[in-house]
Amino acid sequence: MVKTQLFLSAITALLALNNPARLLAQSLHRLPITTVQELHDYFNWKPGKPPIISGHRGGMYEGFAENSLSSFEHTLEHTPAFFETDPRLTKDSVVVLLHDATLDRMTTGTGKLSDYTWEEVKKLRLKDAQGRVTQDRIPTLDEAIDWARGKTVLNLDHKEVPLSMTASIIRKHKADAFVMLTVHSPQQAQYYYRENKDRMFSAFIKNKDEWEAYEKAGIPASSLIAYIGPAIKPDNKQLYQLLNSKGIMCMISAASSYDKLADEQERFSAYRAIIEDGASILESDRPIDVAQALKPLRTNQSPSTSAPTKN
Template sequence: MNLRRVSRQLAVAASCFVAAQVMGQSKKLNVLNISTPQQLQQYFKYTGHDVPLISGHRGGPDVNAPENSLEAFEHSLQFTPATFEIDPHLTKDSVVVLLHDDTLDRTTTGKGKLNSYTWEEAKKFKLKDVNGNVTPYRIPTLEEAIIWAKGRTVLILDKKDVPMETTAKLIKKHHAEAWVMITVHNAKQAKFYYDDNKNVMFEAFVKTKQAMEEYEQAGIPWQQIMAYIGPDIKPENKELIELLHQRGVMCMISSAPTYDKLPTTEERAKAYTAIIKSGVDVIEADRAIEAAAAVKSLAPASSDKNKFFGKK
């Protein structure tokens, strides 16, 4: 027996085993196959036989996956396809970063106001997870998030202290109209962005019939709107939902300030299910993974939306 050959074969086998172990630990992501603004509009078009959609509030935080972090996005996408609502804020030197609060204390190892620090200073702080534990991760810039998200997910930019002109410029710079949406609180804000860029998609506050009429009067195409109707299920929303559905608009409830705070998994699952059964199409949740699991069984056997879901 050639001991040298046996040793070489064992070494090769060991290398293959290690490689297989590493590959097995690398989970594929559930991604959204959206590459054009028109496909993004189709993804959010109400058809009456749609898959319940999930959006991770503040990036879908979890244990060891801090809010507004790339790590949180990736963690959530291991379990479900999702979009992510995120919070752009300015540093002292006007770099746009992701942070929900004006201050650093709750979510990072930093202290005081974000705008007291330059980007070079702020990026040295570590992010904390949902339990307040310090992680190895740092505050990302919005540009980093936009680059990472392409081909994986859709980002929805909340309205914080970043000037609208800056937001519009960043989207144009990266030609990101297919995977970056803008939260607008009223028709006036939507009109600013739409006049600047006819391809931009909105998560628009449409909590009343009057607000709905204002978007129409402003000339914002309904195919470029996904409507946020509030944080809870209300009987008076039924007519509004029907009117929006007639216009091909999906409706969203954010469970972050309401149902996400229920004390047990069972209570939260019941609430997420009730949201979809009420006629709502999209749930924006801090607990995005939980919400996705709760409503999975409510998806129709066949839907045109299935073409947008893939693995990477």
């Protein structure tokens, strides 16, 4: 009996290793989003709505590599979240998830990702934030989209992948209900929006002028969440008031700021302060910690019309 169990465990590990899309999920906190309208409703700002958590690159915990399906899944075992992730191109134009243009920091490889074919890249293994080699390999964007369906929302940052290629992959998977796009300019948003008006965007909007540029470009408020920066600052108050009045949720990313605090209680206090200041989405390398820190705030606020489920 013991030998049989060990054999089954080994088979399960091999399946996950060779095909990340077949990771055997534990009980997960799933976002209740199956249609484009539900996606837009989920990210529509309303008074008293509980804050939403974004896992920056999936989350960065010991034993889990950033931008890996294992990291996404690990986060969802603890809290509902959506995920910012980073598509890049291999030498033979396969779109994979990797933040850096080089392989050295996060994989067992060296040099530029763009110098390697997908057949070469998939032999590499990812490292966690402490530099330890994991069993995970770099996933393709196709695999990530297949995995995310029915579980969460992927927010695709823009690196060097052509906009047309990203749009084509979303279209191929019919994934507009659970894939959104980080845009760094109104022009990028315009390209995607003209192709498909169902698209949802995470836009860099750090002041009134930048919002007005998106408005002038014809991007509706209902298609946007706004990334307003990495820190609490006095100017945020006016921006919250302006964007919230349009139904736009405002996101602060703690990845380059408050996540770096060494003391856990200081981090937790900073996470709560972000929401108390007026942000409605908190992005973090530590999404599980954020969920713990925000638990008192989330339970005291009105439930969302589409509450996450766990199964």
